Amino acid sequence: MNLKDEIKKLIKLQEIDKEIYQLDLQKNNNIPQKINELKEQLEQKQKEFAAFKDRINRLELEKNNKEGELVQKEENLKKARAQLYQLKSNKEYQVKLGEISSIEADISCAEEELIGFLDRIEQERANVKKEKENIDAESDKIKQEINNLEKQTKEIDQKIKELENKRNSFVGGVDKKIINQYQELLKKRNGLAIIPVLNNNCGACYMSLTRQKINEIKMYDRLILCESCVRILYIPEDLEL
Numbered sequence: 001m002n003l004k005d006e007i008k009k010l011i012k013l014q015e016i017d018k019e020i021y022q023l024d025l026q027k028n029n030n031i032p033q034k035i036n037e038l039k040e041q042l043e044q045k046q047k048e049f050a051a052f053k054d055r056i057n058r059l060e061l062e063k064n065n066k067e068g069e070l071v072q073k074e075e076n077l078k079k080a081r082a083q084l085y086q087l088k089s090n091k092e093y094q095v096k097l098g099e100i101s102s103i104e105a106d107i108s109c110a111e112e113e114l115i116g117f118l119d120r121i122e123q124e125r126a127n128v129k130k131e132k133e134n135i136d137a138e139s140d141k142i143k144q145e146i147n148n149l150e151k152q153t154k155e156i157d158q159k160i161k162e163l164e165n166k167r168n169s170f171v172g173g174v175d176k177k178i179i180n181q182y183q184e185l186l187k188k189r190n191g192l193a194i195i196p197v198l199n200n201n202c203g204a205c206y207m208s209l210t211r212q213k214i215n216e217i218k219m220y221d222r223l224i225l226c227e228s229c230v231r232i233l234y235i236p237e238d239l240e241l
């Protein structure tokens with residue numbers, strides 16, 4: 001195979017490799033990054049829900065304290081009422097009565113407070129239930145997206161495999177040295193190793209090429225690289241492409 005034909009093969013090869021390169025990029029960078037973002041979102045949702053539940057727990061705890069205090073106050077009331085009948089003087093009796101009515105007022109305050117608490121807890125529970133439904137629905141959606149992305153990864157793997165097979169059946173006949181040089185450049189130059197000359201400029205970096213350079217390319221004696229971006233150059237008109 002002469003160099004002209006080998007260059008033609010490289011051009012076709014690069015079309016396949018470009019596709020593989022893009023798929024690899026998608027599979028190794030874009031998709032994992034998206035999956036990570038989604039997983040972070042999922043964690044955030046779970047944290048939000050935990051904070052919600054924490055708030056209810058704190059309210060419950062406070063409610064229990066208030067209930068304990070109320071029981072204590074009712075005990076005090078009972079005690080004060082029992083003491084009432086043991087008192088001898090009217091003055092002591094009046095003082096005790098005052099004490100009792102103050103405890104009663106205190107209790108009714110505490111009861112009201114407790115009712116307020118129970119209302120708040122009930123409200124919070126309803127909120128939590130709603131929030132849980134929201135979070136579950138959003139979590140399901142995120143999980144579904146992650147599944148889709150994982151499925152996409154598998155599809156990409158399959159596609160890459162097919163392209164690699166196509167590619168391998170294609171390289172036959174091309175000098176191994178040329179293939180190696182091309183592959184080396186492909187890796188270093190982000191999937192773009194062979195570039196057309198357009199109006200005497202490099203088609204990748206647009207550096208203007210000297211008359212001598214153009215002649216060197218036209219000799220088809222060896223691969224000629226752009227001095228600026230270091231890619232293999234070819235002249236499309238010359239290859240009848």
Ligand SMILES: [Zn+2]
Binds near residue numbers: 203206207226227230
């Ligand atoms: Zn260049």
